[in-house]
Amino acid sequence: MAYSDKTRGTYQETITSLKDAGLFKQERYIHSAQAADIEVEFPAGAPLKKVINICANNYLGLSSHPEVVKAAHAGLDSHGYGMSSVRFICGTQDIHRTLEQMVTKFLGTEDTILFPSCMDANAGVFEAILTKDDVMISDRLVHASIIDGIRLCSAMHDTFKHSDMEHLEEKLQLHNDKRLKCVITDGVFSMDGDTAKLDKMVELCEKYDALLFVDDSHSSGFIGKTGRGTHEQYGVMGKIDIITTTFGKGLGGASGGCVSGRKELVEMCRQKARPYLFSNTIAPPVVAGVIKVLEILSASTDRRDKLEKNTEFWRKGLIDAGLIIKAGDTPIVPVMLFNAKLAQDVSRDLYEEGIYAIGFFFPVVPQGAARIRTQISAGHEIHHLEKALDAFKKVGKKYDILGKTKQEIIEKYGM
Amino acid sequence: MEDMKEVIKAYVIKEYVEDDSEVTYDTPLISGGIVDSFSMVSLKRFLENKYQISIPDDKATPEAFDSVNKICALVNEFLK
Numbered sequence: 354m355a356y357s358d359k360t361r362g363t364y365q366e367t368i369t370s371l372k373d374a375g376l377f378k379q380e381r382y383i384h385s386a387q388a389a390d391i392e393v394e395f396p397a398g399a400p401l402k403k404v405i406n407i408c409a410n411n412y413l414g415l416s417s418h419p420e421v422v423k424a425a426h427a428g429l430d431s432h433g434y435g436m437s438s439v440r441f442i443c444g445t446q447d448i449h450r451t452l453e454q455m456v457t458k459f460l461g462t463e464d465t466i467l468f469p470s471c472m473d474a475n476a477g478v479f480e481a482i483l484t485k486d487d488v489m490i491s492d493r494l495v496h497a498s499i500i501d502g503i504r505l506c507s508a509m510h511d512t513f514k515h516s517d518m519e520h521l522e523e524k525l526q527l528h529n530d531k532r533l534k535c536v537i538t539d540g541v542f543s544m545d546g547d548t549a550k551l552d553k554m555v556e557l558c559e560k561y562d563a564l565l566f567v568d569d570s571h572s573s574g575f576i577g578k579t580g581r582g583t584h585e586q587y588g589v590m591g592k593i594d595i596i597t598t599t600f601g602k603g604l605g606g607a608s609g610g611c612v613s614g615r616k617e618l619v620e621m622c623r624q625k626a627r628p629y630l631f632s633n634t635i636a637p638p639v640v641a642g643v644i645k646v647l648e649i650l651s652a653s654t655d656r657r658d659k660l661e662k663n664t665e666f667w668r669k670g671l672i673d674a675g676l677i678i679k680a681g682d683t684p685i686v687p688v689m690l691f692n693a694k695l696a697q698d699v700s701r702d703l704y705e706e707g708i709y710a711i712g713f714f715f716p717v718v719p720q721g722a723a724r725i726r727t728q729i730s731a732g733h734e735i736h737h738l739e740k741a742l743d744a745f746k747k748v749g750k751k752y753d754i755l756g757k758t759k760q761e762i763i764e765k766y767g768m
Numbered sequence: 769m770e771d772m773k774e775v776i777k778a779y780v781i782k783e784y785v786e787d788d789s790e791v792t793y794d795t796p797l798i799s800g801g802i803v804d805s806f807s808m809v810s811l812k813r814f815l816e817n818k819y820q821i822s823i824p825d826d827k828a829t830p831e832a833f834d835s836v837n838k839i840c841a842l843v844n845e846f847l848k
Contacts, residue, residue: 512807
Protein backbone atom coordinates (compact mmCIF):
# COMPACT_ATOMS: atom_id res chain seq x y z
CA MET A 354 0.00 0.00 0.00
CA ALA A 355 1.57 3.23 -1.10
CA TYR A 356 -0.59 5.40 1.11
CA SER A 357 0.73 4.08 4.43
CA ASP A 358 -0.38 5.11 7.92
CA LYS A 359 2.84 7.10 8.15
CA THR A 360 2.04 9.03 4.96
CA ARG A 361 -1.56 9.65 6.05
CA GLY A 362 -0.33 10.79 9.46
CA THR A 363 2.04 13.29 7.86
CA TYR A 364 -0.83 14.98 6.01
CA GLN A 365 -3.14 14.81 9.01
CA GLU A 366 -0.53 16.61 11.11
CA THR A 367 -0.17 19.31 8.48
CA ILE A 368 -3.94 19.83 8.31
CA THR A 369 -4.15 19.94 12.11
CA SER A 370 -1.40 22.56 12.25
CA LEU A 371 -3.30 24.68 9.70
CA LYS A 372 -6.38 24.48 11.94
CA ASP A 373 -4.34 25.31 15.06
CA ALA A 374 -2.85 28.35 13.33
CA GLY A 375 -6.32 29.60 12.29
CA LEU A 376 -5.38 29.21 8.60
CA PHE A 377 -7.81 26.42 7.71
CA LYS A 378 -10.19 27.47 4.95
CA GLN A 379 -13.79 26.26 4.93
CA GLU A 380 -16.11 26.56 1.97
CA ARG A 381 -19.62 27.93 2.35
CA TYR A 382 -22.20 26.29 0.10
CA ILE A 383 -24.35 28.75 -1.86
CA HIS A 384 -27.63 27.20 -3.02
CA SER A 385 -28.65 30.03 -5.34
CA ALA A 386 -27.17 31.77 -8.38
CA GLN A 387 -24.48 34.37 -7.69
CA ALA A 388 -26.17 37.70 -6.93
CA ALA A 389 -26.64 40.38 -4.27
CA ASP A 390 -29.13 38.12 -2.47
CA ILE A 391 -27.97 34.55 -1.95
CA GLU A 392 -28.90 31.51 0.12
CA VAL A 393 -26.04 29.98 2.06
CA GLU A 394 -25.49 26.72 3.94
CA PHE A 395 -22.87 27.34 6.63
CA PRO A 396 -21.53 25.46 8.39
CA ALA A 397 -22.19 22.33 6.32
CA GLY A 398 -25.55 20.87 7.28
CA ALA A 399 -26.92 24.11 8.77
CA PRO A 400 -30.29 25.41 7.53
CA LEU A 401 -30.14 27.74 4.54
CA LYS A 402 -29.76 31.41 5.40
CA LYS A 403 -30.66 34.35 3.15
CA VAL A 404 -27.83 36.86 3.19
CA ILE A 405 -26.61 39.88 1.23
CA ASN A 406 -23.35 39.13 -0.54
CA ILE A 407 -20.75 41.89 -0.24
CA CYS A 408 -17.64 39.82 -0.95
CA ALA A 409 -18.06 38.68 -4.57
CA ASN A 410 -16.04 39.89 -7.55
CA ASN A 411 -19.39 40.32 -9.30
CA TYR A 412 -18.67 44.04 -9.75
CA LEU A 413 -21.09 44.64 -12.59
CA GLY A 414 -23.82 42.27 -11.43
CA LEU A 415 -23.53 40.28 -14.66
CA SER A 416 -22.90 36.82 -13.18
CA SER A 417 -26.57 35.90 -13.45
CA HIS A 418 -27.78 38.58 -15.85
CA PRO A 419 -30.66 37.19 -17.95
CA GLU A 420 -29.16 38.31 -21.28
CA VAL A 421 -25.82 36.70 -20.43
CA VAL A 422 -27.49 33.47 -19.31
CA LYS A 423 -29.56 33.46 -22.51
CA ALA A 424 -26.45 34.01 -24.67
CA ALA A 425 -24.64 31.17 -22.88
CA HIS A 426 -27.64 28.89 -23.56
CA ALA A 427 -27.57 29.86 -27.23
CA GLY A 428 -23.82 29.21 -27.37
CA LEU A 429 -24.34 25.81 -25.80
CA ASP A 430 -26.93 24.96 -28.44
CA SER A 431 -24.95 26.27 -31.42
CA HIS A 432 -21.36 25.37 -30.47
CA GLY A 433 -21.68 22.55 -27.96
CA TYR A 434 -20.54 21.96 -24.40
CA GLY A 435 -16.80 21.42 -24.73
CA MET A 436 -14.07 21.17 -27.33
CA SER A 437 -12.03 18.22 -26.01
CA SER A 438 -8.89 19.91 -27.27
CA VAL A 439 -6.37 22.62 -26.69
CA ARG A 440 -6.65 25.64 -28.99
CA PHE A 441 -3.96 24.80 -31.53
CA ILE A 442 -5.03 21.22 -32.26
CA CYS A 443 -8.80 21.36 -32.80
CA GLY A 444 -10.03 23.64 -30.01
CA THR A 445 -10.51 26.96 -31.76
CA GLN A 446 -14.01 27.89 -32.90
CA ASP A 447 -15.09 31.02 -34.74
CA ILE A 448 -16.41 32.43 -31.44
CA HIS A 449 -13.01 32.12 -29.75
CA ARG A 450 -11.45 34.38 -32.37
CA THR A 451 -14.49 36.69 -32.27
CA LEU A 452 -14.04 37.10 -28.52
CA GLU A 453 -10.32 37.81 -28.93
CA GLN A 454 -11.10 40.54 -31.46
CA MET A 455 -13.80 42.02 -29.23
CA VAL A 456 -11.47 42.13 -26.21
CA THR A 457 -8.79 43.79 -28.36
CA LYS A 458 -11.26 46.50 -29.37
CA PHE A 459 -12.63 46.90 -25.83
CA LEU A 460 -9.20 47.30 -24.22
CA GLY A 461 -7.74 49.35 -27.09
CA THR A 462 -4.82 47.00 -27.73
CA GLU A 463 -3.28 45.35 -30.83
CA ASP A 464 -4.26 41.70 -30.28
CA THR A 465 -5.53 39.24 -27.66
CA ILE A 466 -5.11 35.57 -26.79
CA LEU A 467 -7.53 33.69 -24.54
CA PHE A 468 -6.37 31.51 -21.64
CA PRO A 469 -8.35 29.08 -19.46
CA SER A 470 -8.03 31.63 -16.62
CA CYS A 471 -6.10 34.79 -15.78
CA MET A 472 -4.14 32.67 -13.34
CA ASP A 473 -2.99 30.71 -16.40
CA ALA A 474 -2.37 33.90 -18.40
CA ASN A 475 -0.10 35.21 -15.64
CA ALA A 476 1.57 31.83 -15.21
CA GLY A 477 2.41 31.61 -18.91
CA VAL A 478 3.09 35.08 -20.21
CA PHE A 479 6.50 35.92 -18.71
CA GLU A 480 8.14 32.66 -19.71
CA ALA A 481 6.80 33.15 -23.24
CA ILE A 482 8.18 36.66 -23.79
CA LEU A 483 11.33 36.94 -21.62
CA THR A 484 14.64 35.05 -21.33
CA LYS A 485 17.52 34.80 -18.89
CA ASP A 486 19.02 37.93 -20.43
CA ASP A 487 16.06 40.04 -19.29
CA VAL A 488 14.75 41.41 -16.00
CA MET A 489 11.28 41.60 -14.44
CA ILE A 490 10.71 44.42 -11.94
CA SER A 491 7.48 43.94 -10.01
CA ASP A 492 5.52 45.90 -7.42
CA ARG A 493 5.87 44.14 -4.07
CA LEU A 494 2.10 43.68 -3.72
CA VAL A 495 1.27 42.01 -7.05
CA HIS A 496 -1.18 39.11 -7.10
CA ALA A 497 -0.06 35.56 -6.24
CA SER A 498 -0.65 34.38 -9.82
CA ILE A 499 1.90 36.90 -11.10
CA ILE A 500 4.42 35.70 -8.53
CA ASP A 501 3.91 32.15 -9.79
CA GLY A 502 4.43 33.31 -13.38
CA ILE A 503 7.61 35.11 -12.39
CA ARG A 504 8.90 31.96 -10.68
CA LEU A 505 8.37 30.00 -13.90
CA CYS A 506 10.43 32.48 -15.97
CA SER A 507 14.20 32.37 -16.32
CA ALA A 508 14.60 36.17 -16.41
CA MET A 509 16.11 37.94 -13.41
CA HIS A 510 13.54 39.25 -10.96
CA ASP A 511 13.60 42.30 -8.72
CA THR A 512 10.92 44.24 -6.86
CA PHE A 513 10.06 47.85 -6.04
CA LYS A 514 8.24 49.15 -2.98
CA HIS A 515 4.48 49.30 -3.45
CA SER A 516 3.57 52.19 -5.80
CA ASP A 517 6.91 53.91 -5.05
CA MET A 518 7.89 55.52 -8.35
CA GLU A 519 11.29 56.76 -7.13
CA HIS A 520 12.18 53.24 -6.09
CA LEU A 521 10.98 51.90 -9.45
CA GLU A 522 13.21 54.40 -11.24
CA GLU A 523 16.21 53.32 -9.14
CA LYS A 524 15.54 49.72 -10.16
CA LEU A 525 15.22 50.65 -13.83
CA GLN A 526 18.62 52.34 -13.58
CA LEU A 527 20.14 49.41 -11.70
CA HIS A 528 19.05 46.95 -14.39
CA ASN A 529 19.55 49.18 -17.41
CA ASP A 530 22.17 46.82 -18.84
CA LYS A 531 19.64 44.03 -19.38
CA ARG A 532 18.43 43.10 -22.89
CA LEU A 533 14.77 43.71 -22.02
CA LYS A 534 13.18 45.16 -18.89
CA CYS A 535 9.57 44.43 -17.94
CA VAL A 536 7.80 46.42 -15.21
CA ILE A 537 4.97 44.45 -13.63
CA THR A 538 1.98 45.70 -11.63
CA ASP A 539 -1.65 45.08 -10.81
CA GLY A 540 -4.03 47.78 -12.11
CA VAL A 541 -6.18 47.64 -8.98
CA PHE A 542 -4.57 45.90 -6.01
CA SER A 543 -7.00 43.29 -4.76
CA MET A 544 -6.39 43.55 -1.03
CA ASP A 545 -6.20 47.35 -0.60
CA GLY A 546 -8.33 48.50 -3.56
CA ASP A 547 -5.80 51.15 -4.61
CA THR A 548 -4.72 51.72 -8.22
CA ALA A 549 -1.27 51.67 -9.82
CA LYS A 550 0.06 55.07 -10.95
CA LEU A 551 0.00 54.08 -14.58
CA ASP A 552 0.63 57.57 -15.98
CA LYS A 553 3.91 57.77 -14.06
CA MET A 554 4.78 54.19 -14.87
CA VAL A 555 4.29 54.77 -18.59
CA GLU A 556 6.60 57.81 -18.38
CA LEU A 557 9.30 55.79 -16.63
CA CYS A 558 8.96 52.85 -19.00
CA GLU A 559 9.29 55.17 -22.00
CA LYS A 560 12.32 56.88 -20.43
CA TYR A 561 14.12 53.58 -19.74
CA ASP A 562 12.76 51.58 -22.70
CA ALA A 563 10.95 49.03 -20.54
CA LEU A 564 7.86 46.95 -21.25
CA LEU A 565 4.87 47.65 -18.98
CA PHE A 566 2.66 44.77 -17.78
CA VAL A 567 -0.66 45.40 -15.99
CA ASP A 568 -3.02 42.79 -14.53
CA ASP A 569 -6.39 44.54 -14.76
CA SER A 570 -8.53 41.71 -13.37
CA HIS A 571 -10.09 43.94 -10.70
CA SER A 572 -10.66 46.79 -13.19
CA SER A 573 -11.85 45.54 -16.58
CA GLY A 574 -15.42 46.57 -17.28
CA PHE A 575 -15.77 49.34 -14.72
CA ILE A 576 -12.64 51.42 -13.99
CA GLY A 577 -12.33 54.47 -16.27
CA LYS A 578 -15.15 56.54 -17.77
CA THR A 579 -16.22 53.78 -20.16
CA GLY A 580 -15.00 50.87 -18.04
CA ARG A 581 -12.00 49.89 -20.13
CA GLY A 582 -9.72 49.65 -17.09
CA THR A 583 -7.01 51.48 -15.19
CA HIS A 584 -5.27 52.48 -18.42
CA GLU A 585 -8.37 54.47 -19.36
CA GLN A 586 -8.56 56.06 -15.91
CA TYR A 587 -4.94 57.24 -16.15
CA GLY A 588 -5.17 58.38 -19.77
CA VAL A 589 -2.67 55.85 -21.12
CA MET A 590 -4.78 53.65 -23.39
CA GLY A 591 -2.63 52.19 -26.15
CA LYS A 592 0.51 52.61 -24.04
CA ILE A 593 0.36 49.44 -21.94
CA ASP A 594 2.36 46.70 -23.65
CA ILE A 595 0.72 43.73 -21.89
CA ILE A 596 -2.65 43.64 -20.14
CA THR A 597 -3.89 40.46 -18.53
CA THR A 598 -7.44 40.23 -17.30
CA THR A 599 -10.12 37.76 -16.28
CA PHE A 600 -13.65 36.97 -17.37
CA GLY A 601 -14.21 35.60 -13.88
CA LYS A 602 -14.92 38.90 -12.14
CA GLY A 603 -16.64 41.97 -13.62
CA LEU A 604 -16.83 40.50 -17.13
CA GLY A 605 -19.49 37.90 -16.35
CA GLY A 606 -17.84 36.01 -13.52
CA ALA A 607 -17.68 32.56 -15.14
CA SER A 608 -14.10 31.71 -16.05
CA GLY A 609 -11.35 32.40 -18.54
CA GLY A 610 -8.77 35.11 -18.99
CA CYS A 611 -6.51 36.62 -21.58
CA VAL A 612 -3.29 38.35 -22.52
CA SER A 613 -3.97 41.48 -24.58
CA GLY A 614 -1.37 43.89 -25.92
CA ARG A 615 1.38 44.26 -28.53
CA LYS A 616 0.75 41.83 -31.36
CA GLU A 617 4.25 40.32 -31.27
CA LEU A 618 3.93 39.58 -27.54
CA VAL A 619 0.51 37.98 -28.07
CA GLU A 620 2.00 35.91 -30.90
CA MET A 621 4.84 34.78 -28.60
CA CYS A 622 2.18 33.58 -26.14
CA ARG A 623 0.40 31.70 -28.94
CA GLN A 624 3.67 29.96 -29.81
CA LYS A 625 5.15 29.38 -26.37
CA ALA A 626 2.82 29.92 -23.38
CA ARG A 627 2.43 26.54 -21.72
CA PRO A 628 -1.01 27.01 -20.11
CA TYR A 629 -2.30 27.99 -23.59
CA LEU A 630 -0.55 25.09 -25.32
CA PHE A 631 -1.35 22.38 -22.79
CA SER A 632 -4.75 23.23 -21.32
CA ASN A 633 -8.23 23.09 -22.79
CA THR A 634 -9.83 25.98 -24.57
CA ILE A 635 -12.53 28.06 -22.81
CA ALA A 636 -15.86 26.21 -23.08
CA PRO A 637 -18.17 27.50 -25.87
CA PRO A 638 -21.08 28.59 -23.61
CA VAL A 639 -18.68 30.69 -21.53
CA VAL A 640 -17.23 32.29 -24.66
CA ALA A 641 -20.76 33.12 -25.86
CA GLY A 642 -21.56 34.61 -22.43
CA VAL A 643 -18.49 36.85 -22.41
CA ILE A 644 -19.26 38.06 -25.94
CA LYS A 645 -22.69 39.17 -24.67
CA VAL A 646 -21.08 40.86 -21.64
CA LEU A 647 -18.83 42.91 -23.93
CA GLU A 648 -21.81 43.83 -26.11
CA ILE A 649 -23.71 45.06 -23.04
CA LEU A 650 -20.76 47.07 -21.74
CA SER A 651 -19.91 48.54 -25.14
CA ALA A 652 -23.49 49.72 -25.67
CA SER A 653 -23.91 51.54 -22.36
CA THR A 654 -22.00 52.66 -19.28
CA ASP A 655 -25.09 52.35 -17.07
CA ARG A 656 -23.75 49.44 -15.04
CA ARG A 657 -20.32 50.91 -14.29
CA ASP A 658 -22.00 54.27 -13.53
CA LYS A 659 -24.30 52.56 -11.03
CA LEU A 660 -21.34 50.76 -9.50
CA GLU A 661 -19.55 54.10 -9.11
CA LYS A 662 -22.56 55.60 -7.30
CA ASN A 663 -22.96 52.53 -5.09
CA THR A 664 -19.26 52.66 -4.21
CA GLU A 665 -19.47 56.34 -3.24
CA PHE A 666 -22.53 55.62 -1.08
CA TRP A 667 -20.83 52.66 0.61
CA ARG A 668 -17.51 54.38 1.28
CA LYS A 669 -19.26 57.47 2.72
CA GLY A 670 -21.60 55.31 4.83
CA LEU A 671 -18.71 53.40 6.42
CA ILE A 672 -16.74 56.57 7.14
CA ASP A 673 -19.82 58.28 8.61
CA ALA A 674 -20.37 55.22 10.81
CA GLY A 675 -16.90 55.74 12.28
CA LEU A 676 -15.18 52.78 10.68
CA ILE A 677 -11.67 52.92 9.22
CA ILE A 678 -11.44 52.09 5.52
CA LYS A 679 -8.59 52.16 3.03
CA ALA A 680 -8.75 55.36 1.01
CA GLY A 681 -9.54 55.09 -2.70
CA ASP A 682 -12.38 55.09 -5.18
CA THR A 683 -12.62 51.48 -6.33
CA PRO A 684 -15.38 49.04 -5.31
CA ILE A 685 -12.87 47.09 -3.20
CA VAL A 686 -13.37 48.66 0.23
CA PRO A 687 -11.37 47.11 3.08
CA VAL A 688 -12.76 47.81 6.56
CA MET A 689 -9.66 47.82 8.75
CA LEU A 690 -9.78 45.90 12.03
CA PHE A 691 -6.03 45.21 12.40
CA ASN A 692 -6.45 42.18 14.71
CA ALA A 693 -7.02 38.75 13.09
CA LYS A 694 -9.42 37.40 15.73
CA LEU A 695 -11.44 40.63 15.68
CA ALA A 696 -11.76 40.34 11.88
CA GLN A 697 -13.02 36.76 12.22
CA ASP A 698 -15.45 37.70 15.03
CA VAL A 699 -16.86 40.67 13.10
CA SER A 700 -17.28 38.51 9.98
CA ARG A 701 -19.16 35.86 11.99
CA ASP A 702 -21.44 38.44 13.63
CA LEU A 703 -22.14 40.16 10.30
CA TYR A 704 -23.24 36.78 8.96
CA GLU A 705 -25.65 36.45 11.87
CA GLU A 706 -27.04 39.82 10.80
CA GLY A 707 -27.52 38.54 7.24
CA ILE A 708 -24.37 40.03 5.69
CA TYR A 709 -21.83 37.80 3.96
CA ALA A 710 -18.35 39.34 4.19
CA ILE A 711 -15.05 37.64 4.89
CA GLY A 712 -12.16 38.51 7.20
CA PHE A 713 -8.64 38.58 5.75
CA PHE A 714 -5.57 38.32 7.95
CA PHE A 715 -1.91 37.26 7.93
CA PRO A 716 -0.44 35.75 5.76
CA VAL A 717 -2.91 36.99 3.10
CA VAL A 718 -2.34 40.57 4.31
CA PRO A 719 0.55 41.85 6.48
CA GLN A 720 0.62 41.13 10.20
CA GLY A 721 -1.49 43.71 12.05
CA ALA A 722 -3.48 44.66 8.93
CA ALA A 723 -6.46 42.29 9.35
CA ARG A 724 -9.63 43.48 7.71
CA ILE A 725 -13.05 42.71 6.28
CA ARG A 726 -12.76 43.15 2.52
CA THR A 727 -16.06 44.41 1.15
CA GLN A 728 -16.76 44.49 -2.58
CA ILE A 729 -19.56 46.52 -4.07
CA SER A 730 -21.57 45.55 -7.14
CA ALA A 731 -23.87 47.18 -9.65
CA GLY A 732 -26.17 44.32 -8.63
CA HIS A 733 -26.60 45.95 -5.21
CA GLU A 734 -29.53 48.28 -4.65
CA ILE A 735 -29.33 51.03 -2.06
CA HIS A 736 -31.51 48.99 0.32
CA HIS A 737 -28.87 46.21 0.28
CA LEU A 738 -26.16 48.67 1.19
CA GLU A 739 -28.28 50.33 3.88
CA LYS A 740 -28.93 46.97 5.51
CA ALA A 741 -25.23 46.10 5.35
CA LEU A 742 -24.30 49.48 6.88
CA ASP A 743 -26.81 48.93 9.70
CA ALA A 744 -25.19 45.55 10.39
CA PHE A 745 -21.68 47.06 10.40
CA LYS A 746 -22.89 49.74 12.85
CA LYS A 747 -24.53 47.18 15.16
CA VAL A 748 -21.51 44.85 15.17
CA GLY A 749 -19.08 47.78 15.35
CA LYS A 750 -20.92 49.06 18.43
CA LYS A 751 -20.76 45.62 20.06
CA TYR A 752 -16.96 45.59 19.69
CA ASP A 753 -16.65 49.29 20.53
CA ILE A 754 -14.68 50.17 17.41
CA LEU A 755 -16.87 52.95 15.95
CA GLY A 756 -15.12 56.30 15.88
CA LYS A 757 -11.94 54.72 17.26
CA THR A 758 -8.49 55.32 15.82
CA LYS A 759 -6.18 52.56 14.58
CA GLN A 760 -4.11 53.00 17.74
CA GLU A 761 -7.16 52.68 19.99
CA ILE A 762 -8.34 49.50 18.24
CA ILE A 763 -4.85 47.97 18.46
CA GLU A 764 -4.58 48.90 22.14
CA LYS A 765 -7.90 47.20 22.82
CA TYR A 766 -7.45 44.05 20.69
CA GLY A 767 -3.74 43.82 19.89
CA MET A 768 -2.08 43.54 16.49
CA MET B 769 35.16 46.71 7.52
CA GLU B 770 32.98 48.77 9.86
CA ASP B 771 32.34 51.17 7.00
CA MET B 772 31.27 48.31 4.75
CA LYS B 773 28.95 46.99 7.43
CA GLU B 774 27.34 50.40 7.82
CA VAL B 775 26.97 50.84 4.05
CA ILE B 776 25.31 47.45 3.66
CA LYS B 777 23.11 47.93 6.73
CA ALA B 778 21.97 51.32 5.46
CA TYR B 779 21.17 49.82 2.06
CA VAL B 780 19.18 46.97 3.61
CA ILE B 781 17.15 49.38 5.75
CA LYS B 782 16.47 51.74 2.86
CA GLU B 783 15.61 48.96 0.47
CA TYR B 784 13.63 46.49 2.54
CA VAL B 785 12.50 47.88 5.90
CA GLU B 786 9.17 49.70 5.61
CA ASP B 787 8.54 50.34 9.32
CA ASP B 788 10.79 51.30 12.25
CA SER B 789 12.13 47.77 12.87
CA GLU B 790 15.70 47.71 14.14
CA VAL B 791 18.35 45.99 12.02
CA THR B 792 21.68 45.00 13.58
CA TYR B 793 24.70 43.38 11.95
CA ASP B 794 23.35 39.97 13.04
CA THR B 795 19.62 40.41 12.36
CA PRO B 796 18.46 37.45 10.24
CA LEU B 797 17.45 39.07 6.97
CA ILE B 798 16.16 36.20 4.81
CA SER B 799 15.15 33.68 7.48
CA GLY B 800 13.71 36.60 9.46
CA GLY B 801 11.45 37.62 6.56
CA ILE B 802 12.99 41.10 6.08
CA VAL B 803 14.43 40.33 2.63
CA ASP B 804 12.45 37.94 0.44
CA SER B 805 14.36 35.61 -1.81
CA PHE B 806 13.19 37.55 -4.92
CA SER B 807 14.70 40.76 -3.59
CA MET B 808 18.12 39.22 -3.05
CA VAL B 809 18.74 40.02 -6.70
CA SER B 810 18.94 43.74 -6.11
CA LEU B 811 21.14 43.24 -3.05
CA LYS B 812 23.55 41.11 -5.10
CA ARG B 813 23.64 43.65 -7.92
CA PHE B 814 24.16 46.49 -5.42
CA LEU B 815 27.15 44.70 -3.87
CA GLU B 816 28.65 43.90 -7.26
CA ASN B 817 28.34 47.49 -8.46
CA LYS B 818 29.46 49.07 -5.20
CA TYR B 819 32.52 46.86 -4.63
CA GLN B 820 33.31 46.06 -8.27
CA ILE B 821 33.13 42.32 -7.70
CA SER B 822 31.28 39.42 -9.30
CA ILE B 823 29.47 37.01 -6.98
CA PRO B 824 28.73 33.68 -8.68
CA ASP B 825 25.09 32.56 -8.42
CA ASP B 826 26.04 29.44 -6.51
CA LYS B 827 27.62 31.62 -3.81
CA ALA B 828 24.64 34.00 -3.58
CA THR B 829 22.62 31.69 -1.37
CA PRO B 830 19.96 32.70 1.16
CA GLU B 831 22.33 31.52 3.90
CA ALA B 832 25.18 33.73 2.65
CA PHE B 833 22.85 36.76 2.56
CA ASP B 834 21.20 36.16 5.91
CA SER B 835 22.83 38.97 7.92
CA VAL B 836 24.94 42.06 7.38
CA ASN B 837 27.92 40.24 8.93
CA LYS B 838 27.53 37.27 6.58
CA ILE B 839 27.16 39.55 3.55
CA CYS B 840 30.35 41.39 4.52
CA ALA B 841 32.18 38.07 4.79
CA LEU B 842 30.95 37.12 1.34
CA VAL B 843 31.99 40.43 -0.20
CA ASN B 844 35.43 40.20 1.41
CA GLU B 845 35.88 36.75 -0.05
CA PHE B 846 35.66 38.25 -3.53
CA LEU B 847 37.53 41.47 -2.79
CA LYS B 848 40.69 39.50 -2.14
